[in-house]
Amino acid sequence: MKGEKKTQDDVVYEHIFDAILEQRLAPGTKLNEESLGDIFGVSRTIIRRALARLGYEQVVVLRPNRGAVVASPSLDEARQIVFARRVVEKAVTELVCENADANQIEQLKQMVRDEQACFDRGDLGAGIRLSGEFHLLLAEIARNPPLLSFQRSLVSLSSLIIAQFEKGTAKSHCSYDEHFELIDAFAKRDKEKAVALMMHHLDHIEEKLNLGDEAEENDLKAIFSNVMSRKQSAPQA
């Protein structure tokens, strides 16, 4: 996207970031500093910086003295993330309706075409990532750097959520047709319709959460709640 020279941190950061979003790194995976250093051929210093950044975006959880793991949002956290996205996406959508020029509309279309191609060829990981990048591009077009930065964090977390809660569910995440509809509304500068479409779009994520509710496999507490009600103590693992 941008031809600027990237620092080593950035490269490592993006690799890990993409790996998480494309589900090559499952939620909960331990991220060992030395191993990563070996893999990327850099010292722990660089890895640490990249992990710190991922930690700030909450895509990985940094536990003091205990290292970093890929975040695995709970159902509650997932709902909070989607809520925050509603808030931001509404504002972004309105700004895009006001600001987007023909050139940017075309850019958006091209991105959704790429997304479509990925899903068609079965590359889910890249598809999910491009789907997220679509929303990031919207935030860029909105021309509000703080919102963009927050959106970045939320989009990553959303992808993580989708990765976590959609396993086994019918693959209904091929939302590129909704993206095309959105672009239409932007082109017509129809704020109300665009916002309505966007909210509907987010509804779909939330629905997946409700579906995945009982099937949630990482939430041991929920699964073994019947056991825990017998024994008084609540063991950690």
Place this chain on the structure above:
Amino acid sequence: MKGEKKTQDDVVYEHIFDAILEQRLAPGTKLNEESLGDIFGVSRTIIRRALARLGYEQVVVLRPNRGAVVASPSLDEARQIVFARRVVEKAVTELVCENADANQIEQLKQMVRDEQACFDRGDLGAGIRLSGEFHLLLAEIARNPPLLSFQRSLVSLSSLIIAQFEKGTAKSHCSYDEHFELIDAFAKRDKEKAVALMMHHLDHIEEKLNLGDEAEENDLKAIFSNVMSRKQSAPQA
């Protein structure tokens, strides 16, 4: 606020953070790693982590190979920040109306009393900081960690903006009466009124921006634009 054991990074981070918010560090100030290390009695490693975090929150600007300086938002950036705050504060306000219990209402009142005390005794820096912490407490009560994290960044930037654009202006930032009004609305769970008050509250920040428009002293280009039109070159200092 929280009695957990803080890491060294956190301590340094908070000290610099507070210093910026209380205007003891002016926008544009260079933050030398070694000097800071000497001051806090830690190595550059720690300083670097703290600066990276401040950089992520955009309270300081990290220029590759050129070190960190305290951010000095332009007028445009300031407006974007206030816009983002409107978006977040609206959501937070509504959530607080839904969630706040009597205990939290009292906590809010106590904080505003402290704020009032600071302004009364003339401690502007601490007052501005407490005023910001009031809004952070709201985000906490809203029980949405992602919004809280974003709010944190926005509130710091807002304080920076106030620090930068309010110099010389009549000190109208004693907004604690508005805070009390807000708390009333929360207690009555009056969403509409609370949101209206909050937007009004943010209007005040934005007004200061418009006032400070021409008086902006850090923007040398604007101040010396007449000089520059005579001499072709634009000297740095």
Place this chain on the structure above:
DNA sequence: GTAGATGTAAATGTGTACAAAAAATGAGCC
């Protein structure tokens, strides 16, 4: 006298060694 180049000083970027903490292993005991 000015523009450009070159050398020097200072600050940042990175790797690595050592210290401290947590996890894993194994011995001893009930």
Place this chain on the structure above:
DNA sequence: GGCTCATTTTTTGTACACATTTACATCTAC
């Protein structure tokens, strides 16, 4: 046989040294 506690091993936290880049000043050429 299972449990607890001590020891070992692994992993993270911190400091520091060296490499690289940048800014500044001086010098030279025109």
